[in-house]
Amino acid sequence: METAAVLERETYLNASYGLKSWLLTKDHKRIAVLYFITVSIFFAIGGAFAGLIRLELLTPQADLVSAETYNKLFTMHGVIMVFFFLIPSIPATLGNFFLPMMIGARDLAFPRINLLSWYLLIGGGAFAIFAMVSGGVDTGWTFYTPFSTSYSNSYVIATALGIFIAGFSSILTGLNFVVTVHRMRAPGMTWFRMPLFVWAHYATSLIQILGTPVIAVTLLLVLCERSFHIGIFDPALGGDPILFEHLFWFYSHPAVYIMVLPGMGVINEIVSTYSRKPIYGYVFVAFSSMAIAVVGFLVWGHHLFVSGQSLYAGLVFSFLSYFVAIPSAVKVFNWTATLYKGSISFDTPMLYAFGFIGLFTIGGLTGLFVASLGMDVHVHDTYFVIAHFHYVMVGGTIMAYLGGVHYWWPKMTGRMYPEDFAKLSALLVFVGFNLTFFPQFILGYLGMPRRYHVYPPEFQVLHVLSTAGATVLALGYILPAIYFLWSLRYGKVAGSNPWRATGLEWDTPSPPPTHNFDRIPVVTHGAYDYSHIPGEEIEVG
Amino acid sequence: MGTQLRLLPEQASTIAPEVDHLAYYLLAVSIFFTVLIFGAVFYFAIRYRRRADTEPPQPQHTGLALEIAWSVIPFGLTMIMFGWGAEIFFKERRPPDDALQVYVVGKQWMWKLQHMEGQREINELHIPINRPIKLMMTSEDVIHDFFVPDFRVKQDVVPGRYTTEWFVATKPGKYHLFCAQYCGTNHSAMTGWVYAMSPQDYQEWLAGGPTGSMADAGARLFDDLACGNCHKPDGTGRCPNLTGLFGSTVMLADGRTVKADEAYIRESILNPPAKIVAGYQPLMPTFQGLVSEEGVVQLIEYIKSLNPPLGQAQGNPTQTTVPAREPAAAGAPPANR
Amino acid sequence: MDSEAHHLETLALREQFDTEDQQKDASTLGMWVFLITEMMFFGGMFLAYTLYRSTYPQVFGVASSSLNLPIGATNTCVLLLSSFTMAMAVRSGQLGKKRAVIWFLIITMLFGLTFLGIKAFEWTEKFQEHHVPALANFHLDGTPLQGQAKLFFSLYFAMTGLHALHMVVGVGIVLFIIMETARNKYSPKYYTPIDIAGLYWHFVDVVWIFLFPLFYLIDRHIGR
Known part of the structure; x- marks a missing residue:
């Protein structure tokens, strides 16, 4: 019997049993599974908030929820999705699981710190959830002062504390990845033999290390200001609310790249595997990740074009913003070129990758609108911006995340998911997403401001379209949750390398043993060399 | 209205067509690249689909020329976006000297506006068409944002400082005014209308208002607060003479100089020790809490009215181009001892 | 004795590493990366300081002169000395002189505690003088200088407080290292924890x- 064949061998899943063996595990794979469950729950919560927002916006009047509740809904949607889903999503689950395996390591450099960072995310999440159930927070996820420090009557302190704690989770994950990539590579795994997924995570980690402490100290100042009224951001005492905006965006703009760079890493693996070709321009793609990480730190001021910052600061930030556009464009062109003369199959992960390339292209191109000063003045803080960043965050990151989960699901669980349902979900997500967010570009250009509970009736048609799309999108998200669970028990047994991919993670049985490799591999060739397909000789079953 | 579907907002200001032209360029570039990428992905995916699982892998080719081409060409296109956007932004951020000034105070959750002639409005702004209008804006509480989509203008309204926004309306009509910076519970109710009127209609509207300009109101406030006890018009008071102050350059006690603009006067009323005029003691108490933001702008208008008339439009709000007629006299009044 | 030492060394090598050098490099690099995040953490506050200092130079100057200079200078000397003894402890660890490590670490810890004690005294003084912005009857309440002086003292308390918190953590780490050293956990081949504790302390x-x-x-050059 197939099931028996899987269970006989010791894997990271059956090496020990009991809740304690999971809650005190130091195995990066088990921690990744813990993260996977955690972020899935946060995604469901954040998604439910989004659903309520879309329902309320079906009509121009207030009919489902009060203004106060609406403000709390979009705030908590943003807080949960940004800090508790998007930022940990790919790095802490797929990165945690596969980064060590891809460079041929037995574990991350600091397994105990890895576990600690999961507990920090849980602790931070507990504070955020506490704030929500006690009454919520209504400042917007951006916490602009002096509203958040002096005027809001909601649970700002608990929420900010939650984000502060979760920030340390992010920092420690980044620290772990950087040290692991520097010191734990298998013999022969040179920097330019690393899969591009690893490069993307390395770049992401640098941002986490350098950026996250700044949001931490900013939130600390917000907490002090709100608790003791010390005047740091209060104009009545000589403080400057714009200082907060600078500090906040100094982290929160690079944070956008924390969210999307790992997604780009996933897309590299998928595009290469299902085209059976190396990524075109490997070196350019690797360095474009680094370029995005570095230049990403110099562009935060483009969120302040209409804040009253000086004209010349606006000029510099607009100019630099276009420097981030180029490495992003280079990636898209290289993925497209990889398809040329490939051997392309349409497995589910590849469909998600196609979706990613298309939606990220649109998200990136509309970024050019908001980076242009004269244009941004009109579309700033409207639904145009909402649509733009959802194209990047949802169309980009979540498409890549789902693609990655499908791609590595056989490796993580040893089981295949039902391919037809998976293809259907990919299609639903793509169609639903576009129907939800494309109308918002038009809404934004027409002048519909963001964070509006009631709106002028002429905007209704587009809002109805958007809400209709959101229902399709929701179906597309619920479907995988069902068939993934189903596959755990009934899925076909996956071999060690069902896609005939090249990464070292396929050079070990599925699911992998606790120490990943029975024998540490010696690397003799670059990533994506399809003349060496690993794992075929250790096929089980 | 209600259900009709529009794709573009009305072009009701001089800057609106310019912003739209830039948008068309951006849209053209975006459509070109979207079609290029989608087309290539579809074409390659179909053309090179896997026909047999045993297909041998293809070797990779690299092309430095291609990499350079698809970095440099898009970069060139984006630099056009940058330059064009910057050009429009410079126009949007630099009001002309002859603009008609209106003061805006945002508070949760309403807009309070004052015209120089003395009219005050709430959530409505009446303006003449074909005349530059400059808004001098501040907030009493949190950050707001004055957004008129049909004019394509938007600017945050920040507590503790003045920000400006200007436009020339081109078509009479009624246009949405939105608060575009999230400001609390009733943020989405902090909306209003801008009424652009023909000059005649505007004159009629003005005539229907109260008598007494902002400067007059400021003068009354100046008396009520007993500012004149120290700020004596002949320069003998314990504090600097305010005649001819506005627009001049002021020498400070710590050796710096500062332009006497709206922000400086506001700061000197609410936070006097921040900038002490050379030769004076920091005696003035703060008027924070004693005078509202609307009162402050009335005082500013009063101080402006103390300037000798310059021939052209009185109370000229822009400082930069006014030749500093008596910088030495106004900036460094004789030491009081 | 010899075999016991060897046994301890193998225990010290965690399973994810291949060699002791790899483990030492990883730990040291990890600490450096952590210190970079700490730099960014303090950096946000230094930015706020720079902004307000340049906006209100005079008030900051005046408020600065209310701080107790001799005490601040003493604390600076105490910390510099503690860095010296910490460096000596690391060197002794490298040479395997267990007793010296313990003694130098104890002195380091005492210096750290001295610093915290002096700091506590200084803060108490500030409380008595009503220099604490968050409390009622701040000494400048009702004066025009109130807001800006509050900014100075807020930053003073926030930044020195954050620093003191790091000192407390540092003292805890040193205490832990002392106990581990006493239990023969370290040797010239494996003294990485002493080394990285030193990095943090410095x-x-x-x-x-x-x-x-x-x-x-900041105000000492202006006629004082």
Whole structure:
């Protein structure tokens, strides 16, 4: 019997049993599974908030929820999705699981710190959830002062504390990845033999290390200001609310790249595997990740074009913003070129990758609108911006995340998911997403401001379209949750390398043993060399 | 209205067509690249689909020329976006000297506006068409944002400082005014209308208002607060003479100089020790809490009215181009001892 | 004895590493990366300080002169000395002199505690003088200088407080290392924890080297 064949061998899943063996595990794979469950729950919560927002916006009047509740809904949607889903999503689950395996390591450099960072995310999440159930927070996820420090009557302190704690989770994950990539590579795994997924995570980690402490100290100042009224951001005492905006965006703009760079890493693996070709321009793609990480730190001021910052600061930030556009464009062109003369199959992960390339292209191109000063003045803080960043965050990151989960699901669980349902979900997500967010570009250009509970009736048609799309999108998200669970028990047994991919993670049985490799591999060739397909000789079953 | 579907907002200001032209360029570039990428992905995916699982892998080719081409060409296109956007932004951020000034105070959750002639409005702004209008804006509480989509203008309204926004309306009509910076519970109710009127209609509207300009109101406030006890018009008071102050350059006690603009006067009323005029003691108490933001702008208008008339439009709000007629006299009044 | 030492060394090598060098490199690199995040953490506050200092130079000058310079200078010396003894402890660890490690670490810890004690005294003084912005009857309440002086003292308390918190953590780490050393956990082949504890200690010192002039010395050149 197939099931028996899987269970006989010791894997990271059956090496020990009991809740304690999971809650005190130091195995990066088990921690990744813990993260996977955690972020899935946060995604469901954040998604439910989004659903309520879309329902309320079906009509121009207030009919489902009060203004106060609406403000709390979009705030908590943003807080949960940004800090508790998007930022940990790919790095802490797929990165945690596969980064060590891809460079041929037995574990991350600091397994105990890895576990600690999961507990920090849980602790931070507990504070955020506490704030929500006690009454919520209504400042917007951006916490602009002096509203958040002096005027809001909601649970700002608990929420900010939650984000502060979760920030340390992010920092420690980044620290772990950087040290692991520097010191734990298998013999022969040179920097330019690393899969591009690893490069993307390395770049992401640098941002986490350098950026996250700044949001931490900013939130600390917000907490002090709100608790003791010390005047740091209060104009009545000589403080400057714009200082907060600078500090906040100094982290929160690079944070956008924390969210999307790992997604780009996933897309590299998928595009290469299902085209059976190396990524075109490997070196350019690797360095474009680094370029995005570095230049990403110099562009935060483009969120302040209409804040009253000086004209010349606006000029510099607009100019630099276009420097981030180029490495992003280079990636898209290289993925497209990889398809040329490939051997392309349409497995589910590849469909998600196609979706990613298309939606990220649109998200990136509309970024050019908001980076242009004269244009941004009109579309700033409207639904145009909402649509733009959802194209990047949802169309980009979540498409890549789902693609990655499908791609590595056989490796993580040893089981295949039902391919037809998976293809259907990919299609639903793509169609639903576009129907939800494309109308918002038009809404934004027409002048519909963001964070509006009631709106002028002429905007209704587009809002109805958007809400209709959101229902399709929701179906597309619920479907995988069902068939993934189903596959755990009934899925076909996956071999060690069902896609005939090249990464070292396929050079070990599925699911992998606790120490990943029975024998540490010696690397003799670059990533994506399809003349060496690993794992075929250790096929089980 | 209600259900009709529009794709573009009305072009009701001089800057609106310019912003739209830039948008068309951006849209053209975006459509070109979207079609290029989608087309290539579809074409390659179909053309090179896997026909047999045993297909041998293809070797990779690299092309430095291609990499350079698809970095440099898009970069060139984006630099056009940058330059064009910057050009429009410079126009949007630099009001002309002859603009008609209106003061805006945002508070949760309403807009309070004052015209120089003395009219005050709430959530409505009446303006003449074909005349530059400059808004001098501040907030009493949190950050707001004055957004008129049909004019394509938007600017945050920040507590503790003045920000400006200007436009020339081109078509009479009624246009949405939105608060575009999230400001609390009733943020989405902090909306209003801008009424652009023909000059005649505007004159009629003005005539229907109260008598007494902002400067007059400021003068009354100046008396009520007993500012004149120290700020004596002949320069003998314990504090600097305010005649001819506005627009001049002021020498400070710590050796710096500062332009006497709206922000400086506001700061000197609410936070006097921040900038002490050379030769004076920091005696003035703060008027924070004693005078509202609307009162402050009335005082500013009063101080402006103390300037000798310059021939052209009185109370000229822009400082930069006014030749500093008596910088030495106004900036460094004789030491009081 | 010899075999026991060897046994301890193998225990010290965690399973994810292949060699001791790899483990030592990883730990040291990890600490450096952590210190970089700490730099960014303090950096946000230094930015706020820079902004307000340049906006209100005079008030900051006046408020600065209310700080107790001799005490601040004493604390600076105490920390510099503690860095010296910490460096000696690391060197002794490298040479395997267990007793020397313990003694140098104890002295380091005592210096750290001295610093915290002096700091506590200084803060108490500030409370008595009503220099604490968050409390009622701040000494400048009702005067025009109130807001800006509050900014100075807020930053003073926030930044020195954050620094003191790091000192407390540092003292805890040193205490832990002392106990581990006493239990023969380290040897010349494996003294990485002493080494990285030293890195952390020096970092916290360096932060103070910036805080001291920025808060205590800014107005000293203007006729005082």
